[in-house]
Amino acid sequence: MSFIQHLEARKSNLKEFVALLKEEQALYSTVILLGDAMIEMAERKNALALKAEQLSKETNLGLIKLQYPTGREGAQRLAEESNCLPLWDEIVDLAMKAKVQNEVNGTLLQMRWQPTKQMSALLQKLSGSALYGPDGKSARNAIGGVSAKA
Template sequence: MSLARLLSDQHQRLEELTVLLSREQTLLTQGDIDGEALASLAMNKQALLADIERIETLRHSVQKRLGYEESADGARAAARDGNCQDTWETLLEKTERVARMNELTGQMLSLRMKHNQEMLDYIRQIAEKTLYKPDGRTRAQSGRINASA
């Protein structure tokens, strides 16, 4: 497979990943989280990332086979010599954008989880202060001595 084709394939996969990350961010900003939709997106992202990694491994092997260093400079030189430097530069920009989107999504998930934990802690505090015990009796009833005993 040619270097130009591999770069084009990577670019396409990164576009797809951008769409998935955007959907994920939209879901995370909604009041009610659709857990099934998030799980489905996570599975799709995982498959897409595996595909991107596979293509990147192929690109590295083509770069090496063509006699270029296994470095960023080698990749740049291979792209330049293969007349696909513009595609390479665009791919690098897209990769940086996807990385920023992924970081933002991670921060959104962390905030969401922190908020949920705070809500659970608050609910536990309220539950501990209630008049009723888990057996349904009031706390006042449980402290009384049974007069018929």
């Protein structure tokens, strides 16, 4: 695979990743979060991240063979010398967009999780003990507490 073909593969992977992150943002913006959709999203993100990691390793191996420094510096130098700097710049831009979008999604998820976390802490404080044991069953029933069926 030529360096340009390799960069095109990295660009394609990043474009797909950015699109997936936008889908994730839409998912986190819905009223009700569906667990199955979140699991599927995580699996898709993981697959794309693994592909990106593989492509990055291939880039570094190619750079080593060509006696360039590994990482961004070497790739940029090779892109300049291969007359494909605009393509490299697109990849850098897409990587930055992915980083920013991922941070936005993390903030959205944190905003959704925070009230649940606070409510759980409040309920635990009011009950004086853990509401659920390590097995996921009500700890209150195990210690003679009030039945949830009452």
